[in-house]
Amino acid sequence: MENKSSGFSSHLTLDPFFIPPRGKYPIFFLGIVIYLSGMSCNLILLTLIILKKNLHKPMYFILFSLPLNDLIGITAMLPKVLSDIVTETHKVYYPLCVLQGFLLHMYGGGILFILAAMSFDRYIAICMPLRYSSFMTLRTVILIISLVWGLDFVLILSLFSLQTRLPRCRSVIRNVFCDNPSLLKLTCGDTTVNNIIGLFNTAVMQAVSVSIQAYSYIKILITCMGASKSEERKKAINTCVAQLLILFIFEITGTFTILSHRFKNVSTDLQKIMGMLIFLVPPLLNPIVYGLYTSEIRNTLLRILKNRVSL
Template sequence: MENRSFDVSFELRMDPFYIPPGGKYPIFFLGVAIYFFGIFCNLTLLSLIILQRNLHKPMYFILFSLPLNDLIGITAMLPKVLSDIVTETNKVYYPLCVLQGFLLHMYGGGILFILAAMSFDRYVAICMPLRYSSVMTPRVVILIISFVWGLDFVLIVSLFSLQARLPRCRSVIMNVFCDNPSLLKLTCGNASINNITGLFNTAVMQLVSVSIQAFSYVRILIACVVSRRSEAKMKAVNTCVAQLVIFIVFEITGTFTILSHRFKNISADLRKIMGMLIFLVPPLLNPLVYGLYTCEIRCTFLRVFKNRISG
């Protein structure tokens, strides 16, 4: 039995995908293209929010957290997976594995809390337009952003801190990246507290996110039906569609991944692929969805692009 939880020299071995002969480099270059496209889209959105004064509004200050969170998720997962595909070493030191798992879980919780904060901002803007400036003050925006990242950090720290108390008796991560369920499978002690904490943290994240979004969208829908202004209705519909698409895609992939660890008859490769989609689809989808559905971002991007070409 091994009990070297913080031994920096302790190596873990990842369980790789099955890659058909001749498929290694095509998959690698496809992954590199996906990674750089995701980085480009999210950095572009971040740059627009930072540099363009017309986007210096509460909505976009909160939205700023979304591409930042996406960069954390895709960078924590994809480069290591691509490196393992090419080198075929499939090894990682335990502390780096824990760090990867921590960042990936921060990313997952971050999406839920950020989308909840954004839906609340849109609720205030659409349902209380005359009070928006007095409600969403700079201080309130800072508090909302701090709450989003702070609660996420506390929940994930509480989850991973429990790993240190358990002895390890295995050294193979049954996944292509490190996460809490995979790390937990390395242990041979009583993990009931870890499981309860994990379920509790997941329930808190889902409850906070879903309840805030449900409240906001219901109120927005009511305001949309009551309002006689077509532009107000379109604004509400576009806002809801953009955020609901992101939320639904994340929930579907996340739910499948969580359930896949509970059922042994699910293909290991399918579980790995679905697990990766959580960290690939939202970072690619989020900036595109907000670029298409948010007129101010779309118009700002086109204006900057035209100015760069003409200049």
């Protein structure tokens, strides 16, 4: 039986997957491929936005936050999981566990706020094109990006500040990575305030993101239906489709994660895998979706590849 103590242990034990001995290294190498693929796709998108002057526009400055956020999510989770598969230690230093949980929650909230900012930018560009350049100045873009990251940081910091104030009486994380619910289950005492703040923060994130995106896309749809030039309509719709697909990917993986914990007949290993999907699938697919549906990014990358081949 574990003793109740505020300084209980500096290390926590993670609950590993059941992996047959023959499957350990194939799964490890598959994880490496997924990680390198996600890193490469997002770094390519970041590099294009930084180096190519034709992408130095408000839309792409805001978009810059998306691959950056994806890199945070996949890096905070996957390397530790892969390391534990090979070493079979399944131990984590408590402050690093808190840091991992903090970054993973920042990633989740970040996607919602970034997509809201991107939809607002498209709303101004499509519905008020004559005012776009005067409204979406560098100062406005910096303010929007600061609000995205600042609000996300404050909400997640409040969540983890409340969690770390409670004494711990357990040391086993019932997951393969650290998150706020798992850390909260290690604590002793009343967690009512933590649960209320957690629900409040989630509600704020979803309400802000969904309301801004719903308003923006409804207005964009109305404007596009009345657009006289089919080429302009197609370009606007393609950009919005990319953003909606990214939102769809995130929400679907999140929904599967939640549902996997609601059904008793779902194995714990499957629950853990479903929990990982939200940190794996969006970072892999987001840059590909945006590259396919955004002509400027796609054409810029194709020109670079064509120049490399012709050398």
